[in-house]
Each structure stands twice: as C-alpha cells, then as structure tokens.
Amino acid sequence: MASQTEENYLKSLFNLANEAGEVNISELAQQMQVSMPTVNSMVKTLQKNGWLIYEKYKPVTLTSEGKKEAALVIRKHRLTEMFLVKKMGFGWEEVHEIAEQIEHIHSPKFFERMDEMMGHPTVDPHGSPIPDKMGRVQEVSYFTLSKCKTGQIVNLAALTNSSTEFLEFLNSRDLRLGIELQVISIEPYDQSMVVSFEGHPSETLSEKVCDRLLVRLVG
Amino acid sequence: MASQTEENYLKSLFNLANEAGEVNISELAQQMQVSMPTVNSMVKTLQKNGWLIYEKYKPVTLTSEGKKEAALVIRKHRLTEMFLVKKMGFGWEEVHEIAEQIEHIHSPKFFERMDEMMGHPTVDPHGSPIPDKMGRVQEVSYFTLSKCKTGQIVNLAALTNSSTEFLEFLNSRDLRLGIELQVISIEPYDQSMVVSFEGHPSETLSEKVCDRLLVRLVG
DNA sequence: CAATTTTGTTAGAAGATTCTAACAAATTAC
DNA sequence: GTAATTTGTTAGAATCTTCTAACAAAATTG
Ligand SMILES: [Mn+2]
Ligand SMILES: [Mn+2]
Ligand SMILES: [Mn+2]
Ligand SMILES: [Mn+2]
Numbered sequence: 001m002a003s004q005t006e007e008n009y010l011k012s013l014f015n016l017a018n019e020a021g022e023v024n025i026s027e028l029a030q031q032m033q034v035s036m037p038t039v040n041s042m043v044k045t046l047q048k049n050g051w052l053i054y055e056k057y058k059p060v061t062l063t064s065e066g067k068k069e070a071a072l073v074i075r076k077h078r079l080t081e082m083f084l085v086k087k088m089g090f091g092w093e094e095v096h097e098i099a100e101q102i103e104h105i106h107s108p109k110f111f112e113r114m115d116e117m118m119g120h121p122t123v124d125p126h127g128s129p130i131p132d133k134m135g136r137v138q139e140v141s142y143f144t145l146s147k148c149k150t151g152q153i154v155n156l157a158a159l160t161n162s163s164t165e166f167l168e169f170l171n172s173r174d175l176r177l178g179i180e181l182q183v184i185s186i187e188p189y190d191q192s193m194v195v196s197f198e199g200h201p202s203e204t205l206s207e208k209v210c211d212r213l214l215v216r217l218v219g
Numbered sequence: 220m221a222s223q224t225e226e227n228y229l230k231s232l233f234n235l236a237n238e239a240g241e242v243n244i245s246e247l248a249q250q251m252q253v254s255m256p257t258v259n260s261m262v263k264t265l266q267k268n269g270w271l272i273y274e275k276y277k278p279v280t281l282t283s284e285g286k287k288e289a290a291l292v293i294r295k296h297r298l299t300e301m302f303l304v305k306k307m308g309f310g311w312e313e314v315h316e317i318a319e320q321i322e323h324i325h326s327p328k329f330f331e332r333m334d335e336m337m338g339h340p341t342v343d344p345h346g347s348p349i350p351d352k353m354g355r356v357q358e359v360s361y362f363t364l365s366k367c368k369t370g371q372i373v374n375l376a377a378l379t380n381s382s383t384e385f386l387e388f389l390n391s392r393d394l395r396l397g398i399e400l401q402v403i404s405i406e407p408y409d410q411s412m413v414v415s416f417e418g419h420p421s422e423t424l425s426e427k428v429c430d431r432l433l434v435r436l437v438g
Numbered sequence: 439c440a441a442t443t444t445t446g447t448t449a450g451a452a453g454a455t456t457c458t459a460a461c462a463a464a465t466t467a468c
Numbered sequence: 469g470t471a472a473t474t475t476g477t478t479a480g481a482a483t484c485t486t487c488t489a490a491c492a493a494a495a496t497t498g
Binding site: 084087088089090094097098101102105106107109110113114117 | 303306307308309313316317320321324325326328329332333336
Binding site: 034035037056057 | 454455456457458462463464
C-alpha cells in the first residue's frame, strides 16, 4: 500500500504527465517542493513498487498500475472537495488544503458513502473530473475563454488553476461554475475581455484571468 | 505541533491515566502495541515537548499542556465518530477505525463545522463525553449494570468498552444507548442478569456484558 | 532476605524521507 | 564544437519511529 508520501508523488506525477506521459525529475522536484536528490531516491522506490519506469538520466513514466493508484488518490481528493462544498457548506476556495489531508484516509467505505450521499458526482467544485472507482478519468474538451471571439456565448465549466487567490478573485466578481458568459469585446492591445453575465452587464477580465477559465459552447 | 504518532501516544496516556494521573511504561507499550524501548524513547520526546513529566524508573504523568493536547485529539476523534453516525449513516461499530485516522487532520474549521452541523453534541456514539474546545472533559457519573439490584429500572448511557465485537453483540440484541432496562432477576451462581427492554420482555446478559454497560437511574 | 520475575534502560541498528555538497551527464549558447 | 548552464546522480548525513539484545533496577515471592 502506498504511503502518504508516495501517494502525493503519484498524484503529482499523474498531473505533470504530458501527452507522452513523461515527467522530468526537476519538474517533479519543483512541484513537490523537495530537492532533486530526494526525488531521485523516491522514483527508485516507486519503481520498486511497480508504479513507474525509471532509467538514469531519462524522464520517468507511470506504469498503468501507477496511473490507477494515482487516479484513485485523485478520486478521493475530488470527492472530498465536493463533499466539503455540497454537504458541509465550505467555499470552493477553502477545500483544497483539507482534501490534501483527507485523500490519504484508508477507508473505501468512507469515500463510497460520500459518493452515494452526493449522487455520484462527476466533477469536483473546480470543474475537474472525478476518476471512477476503476481509476478511469473521463475526457473532457473545454477551451479557455481567451480563445473565444467577440459575441460568443459560453458556459463556465472549469478552471486551469485552483489557487486560493484565484478562487477569491472569482468570488469577488461573482464568477461561478455554470454561469453563461458573453464576450462583449476584446481589447487588441492586451487581450483583455469585456464580458457580461448574470447581474454583471459589463466586467473586464485580464488575459491572465481568461486563460484560466475553461468554457464550453452553450447548447 | 504534535505528530500523528505523538498524538496517538498522548491519547493513550490520557486514557490510561489513573486517579493519580500516572501511567507505567509497560502499560503504555501494551496499549500502543510497541516495545518498551520504543515507549522509553517516545516519552523522552514527549517530555522535551513539555507534554509529560518523566523520571527514570518512575511512571509518567501528563502535564496540563499534555492533557489539553490529548483532550483536543480525543475531541476530534469523538466528533468524527458522531458525524459518521449521525450525518453519514455509519453504524456505531464501524466508526472507530475511520476516526482513528481523521482525528489527525489539521483543520480547526473542519471539526468546527462538524460540531455545528450536529448541534454541539456532548457525547460520542458510544456515550463517551466529547471534550470542549478548551480540552475540558465533562465528568459523568454512571455505574455498570452489574451493580444494579433486581427490579431496578435504568437508562443505558454508555459503554466501558467499544470493541467492534462487543458492539456487534449489542446490535444482535437490539441494545442501543438510551433504552430503558429493567432488571428482572439475577442468577446468584454466575451473576448473569435477566433484563427486559422495549420489544425484549426477557433477555439474559452475562456478567461480562453487564460489566460493560454503563447506566444511570431513570428520572 | 535472597531468588525470581517484572519492569525499565541503554546501545545499536533499520527503514522512510529528507537534506547538502560534490560531481557527472545532457542540453543550450555562442 | 567548445563553453556555460541545466539537469540528474552519488555520497553521506539527519530526523523520526521502530526494533532486538543485553543489562539493570524494582517489585514480588517463598
Ligand atoms: Mn496529500
Ligand atoms: Mn479541485
Ligand atoms: Mn489515531
Ligand atoms: Mn467512541
């Protein structure tokens, strides 16, 4: 069984994996906030456990067992976040820290029960998909608001970043998942957008913000 | 801040402390399921942290800081057990293992919210008192059913033992906290009792069981 | 009270996770 | 294509929690 530390590494590996599934030691070290030698020894441990493939001086790759293990931890994390919001009244900006800890609880029943109580949610409070019990992640095809053209109407579906600061910024503008956004105009100089949405006939969003909002076409 | 391991030792120390507040190394080793040398080194660590007083070859005693720290972990444990039963539909025999893990979550808000959602319960699902936010434990004066006389009517208030096996035994007889029990007769040979309670006009309970049921006089 | 048993201590080591310092390989820049 | 930079590795050590073996103190027993 994966230790708490190993679970955290697996999650980071899963999230950092690119199309080729490769992750560099330095990326992982930065993500995990530890030194490269620490990562070096941990990837050897994870390899011994059969969760990744490692060759000296090469980027590492999760095995299918590693991916499944990682996805199941992510499942626990996202179910917890959703439970905290839907059943315990927390704001979406408060739940990450707590879920970071509860994701390591060993009790299938506990997460089963959360899942049941919420009616088997498919996404977490930030719009990220919740892997199923087999560790399969449903593919979703959103695009960033910054890719939209003037006049388009879209649905805010997820975020590319869920930092507390960003979530608090969104709270301050009443930007919540599910709202319909219409692109009123785009400033050519800095790509900032003027958008309208329920109760906000005109709100300017910087490119930085638009890049972090994932939307889908209304319909 | 106490580590997970230290929190578990503090809890055991708190629960083992006798009237004099003293705990032997060997008791603690047995309770924690570790060797005596392990306890020996841990008590030195706990002493360095100011949580207990240790002198070579003497039993150890928690300081008031140690007692408070311990009581706050016990508070988290018992609030969690109650939450699992009242808000998540678990049976009283299923919650200890999960609470043993969740008690180590660092998030005052999380336990605050549990407490609020349940309307500030004062006891856990096994009738044990929940320490308050200051770590104060309310004194309760129950006595065991085995101390009762023929004819007495009492209220089942708590248990002296909450092992899964005992809880499952109680489930099998519909014995739940809050029920009213009347002592019909006591067998002089083995101290077993015949009792009656809602739906059960006559049920025989061994001395072992009667010793583990804490009751209070009806009224 | 002397012998035995129980309880507690020290010493030494192991595994897990982390670090820094030093060096080596790979990549990038000029 | 050498030089500089970045990336990755090894070695060696620290901290935490645990162990076993050996020994010492305290308590119990006859
Ligand atoms: Mn975590
Ligand atoms: Mn999330
Ligand atoms: Mn615990
Ligand atoms: Mn309990």
